Amino acid sequence: MSMDRKIERKYPKWMKPAIIGGGTAIVLIAGAITLSPEAGRTLKVNDDRIVVSTVTRGQFDDFIPVRGRVEPLKTIFLDAVEGGQVEAIHIEDGASVAPGQLLVELSNTQLQLDVIARESEVTQQLNNLRSLELAHEQNRLSHKRELVEINYQLVRLGREVERRKELVARGNAPVRELENFQDEFEYYTNLKVVRLESQATDERLQKAQQVQLRLATEQLEKNLTIARKNLDGLNVQSPVTGRLTAFDLEVGQSLSPGERIGQIDDPDNFKVSADIDEFYLGRVDIDQIGILTLGGADYLLRISKVYPQVNNGQFEVDLVFADGSQPGNIRRGQTLQMRLQLGDPSEALLIPNGAFYQDTGGNWVFVVSSDGSQAIRRNVRMGRRNLQFIEVLDGLEPGERVVTSPYTNYLNMDRLELGSS
DSSP: OOOOOOOOOOOOTTHHHHHHHHHHHHHHHHHHHHHOTTOSOEEEEEGGGSOEEEOEEEEEOOEEEEEEEEEESOEEEEEESSOEEEEEEOSOTTOEEOTTOEEEEEEOHHHHHHHHHHHHHHHHHHHHHHHHHHHHHHHHHHHHHHHHHHHHHHHHHHHHHHHHHHHHHHTSSOHHHHHHHHHHHHHHHHHHHHHHHHHHHHHHHHHHHHHHHHHHHHHHHHHHHHHHHHHHTTEEEOOSSEEEESOOOOTTOEEOTTEEEEEEEOSSOEEEEEEEEGGGGGGOOTTOEEEEEETTEEEEEEEEEEEEEEETTEEEEEEEETTSOOOTTOOTTOEEEEEEEOSOOEEEEEEEOOTHHHHHTTSEEEEEOTTSSEEEEEEOEEEEEOSSEEEEEESOOTTOEEEOSOOTTTTTOSEEEEEOO
8 A cells, every 4th residue: 555755845954044043033123122112103203293392480370261251240030920911012122121110011810800809808807807896895795784783683682681680680570581682692693703704704715716817817918918919010010220131022922920021131230151161160169350351451350150050061150340340342242251260370390281282181292302303202290271381290391392282193102203304
């Protein structure tokens, strides 16, 4: 039986050492690259495509830019308290109004019927009170008449008892007659005690009943006063001087109870409402100062209110002019650019604010070598920021140069080879 025979490939004697030497060289080169301080992902970049800034030590002004909207300092809202139907409109939207000026007339049949019903209840309750007081007075007089009669009988019977005693003592009258008069005298004496007690009880109960009835009447009168006030509120009047806005009504329009029908704005005094990034929520508080530069003059504003609700990554604050003066040419709805002071100026290590911060979050930067041939990635720690500078807390030294232009194309790089095209 025949068998297959393995045929060995023969190489020249010089090739085997060459292969071994080549593999060793590859391993050594790879190790050298791995251990080299210049190892990593590298990209060649033209000098004219980047911005290089120098790390310096100087004064850091702790402020942030804020864009705000001019709004009236005070606003009075007008609501249809009880609702109703628009009967007549006496003024147009945007007009100036004075206190007490009639704006719109409403009608509400249900409210009018309610007032009539409450007036009827009050009248009936007052009649009940008068009837009760009359009954109490009649009862008091009845008790008084009975006491007069009892006192009369006691006086008369007392005299008869004394007279019968003398006659019985002389033997001119029987003892039985004396005893009858004494029994009758004792009866009226006890009757007087009971009648006085009954009179006192009736007076106490009648007074309590009158007090309760008067309290109920007073409550009904208060309810009637409120109902009449709501009825008067159908004639909507201006409570203050100002400019009427958001007043868009039509004759015959039906309004629900509590529906907003307009507002009156302060036409001369303004505040600024601004939205601030939620990052600064813990650093913004009432009475902090903002600086507005307008028409070559600076105006100070003070935070008067902070709204803690965060919407779309921002929270709202209200600022008022701190020194009582405000620009004379601002208008409602105007947008203003301000600087909000978060802290006092302080000495710090600084680098110019640049677009790189949005790409790295301030966690690392490209530091340019002393000969300017390359920029190497370095981890750093940064603090506060304003329009011009970023505070450096760790990782950089004064005099070092940093790439501050955008890192969009370099996010995965460890080193930039710098040169001209």
